[in-house]
Amino acid sequence: MTVVKMENVSFSYEEDMVVEDISFSLNEGDFAAFIGPNGSGKSTVIKMLLAQLTPDSGRVELLGRPVSAGQDWTEVGYISQQVREFNQSFPATVREIVGSNLYSEMGFFHFLNSSLGRKIRSALKLVDMEEFIDRRIGNLSGGQQQRVFIARMMVNDPRLILLDEPLSGVDIRTQDEFYNIIGDINRRLNKTVVMVSHDVNIIGSQANYVVCFEEGRAHLHRADDFDFEDYLESLRDSNLRLVPDHDH
């Protein structure tokens, strides 16, 4: 089934056209990597998928329905660029952080119960963080916090996962770990993943599609057909063009 569909979508901030006539669609189980320089429209597309921005023209569909602010957002998992910019001394345990995402499954009084507790445990198991359930979030390492936020996203069993450059400022090992977990979730649980990243190499090993952004336009490639080496090479060589010439 089609999970993400964009049809002739355009968006501009005042005069500045940031997304121009984009069309692509992704099916269940696809892993698409959004690549391209800053300001090429990647994050704007993510914001439109989250109904934080409304396109000037065109259609955006999630899970077969037009996207709307009032839809059931528990079907969509999202990790943002700012995921780790929270108050590190915030007094909350991993259980409370992951559990808060189950808000819509709580009863009349919105507290956690034992069946929700089991869901929290199995989400933490997915990222191998079960034994940290009662630890305070601020006392964990960056990589561990990253995994807690993956668990928070997965606790709702979302059908679509949107990752907007969640890896800025983390070390290579943590990045690798993150890609492996997400890749695993994509393959084993057949979740559709859209990930914005600058890291072309690693994303190439997980993604089956590459959506290449350039000055507001986007082009979908099969990852197998996309020449990452060439792409990287020309990125290095060229100061003028951030996205090199390649066939679309």
Place this chain on the structure above:
Amino acid sequence: MEFLGYSFMQRALLAGNMVGIIAPAVGVFLNLRRLSLIGHTLSHVALAGVALGLFLGIFPVYTALVISVLAALAIERLRHNYEDYAELALAVILAAGMGLAVILISAAGQTAGVHSYLFGSISLVGARDIYTMVPLFFLIIFILARYYYGFFFLAFNEHEARLGGVPVKFLNIIFMVIVSITVALSIRIVGALLISSLITIPVAAGMQLGGSFRSTLAASIAASLISVNSGLIISFYLDLAPGGTIILISVSLLLLLIGGRKLSALF
């Protein structure tokens, strides 16, 4: 236990304990959202409400409630419309509230009555205060329990709460309403000038102790109840203003906890 024999003291303790529970309970969420200035602003606006009541001859707690709920809704609107200048908007409302209060107080010509609302009073908590407070106390507890994890998510990350299924806009409004009710009710015990301290200091103490959010909440309420009860009793025997006594005890408690933590880190 001599103080329990006085009916005014019984009322003061009852009112004090209700305020002593809801002020830090609401305060935990407010402080973690870094909105504690809102409590301070609302207390000045509530004072204008009290002054309006004195001026018009209406029970001042009623007018304080109405005015502070209205101001809280205005603040919530401003907070979103002027996100980058939210503090400026609060400072303007605070000043306007205080200015209005001063004018109404001088126009009403009863400065003696105002004194108890500025600094708190144990002898003046009447039956009408209790009748007003009891239902509102239970309403606030009910709302906090009903939306507990929603308020938690808003405190942790307001922007991501929507994707967790939290009705952000609705809960923000409800939250501002319960903050304003808490402020208006607290005015009787600790006085307008010290309400924001009762919302913040026990919470600061609770954060020294709590590991989880729930235990922080419980520790904050405990710190507040210790301060309120000992403060009321001390001010009864020494004839001190209860607001100041309560706050100084809670500050001492906070300093003790910080000192204790520093010491335990050393050994």
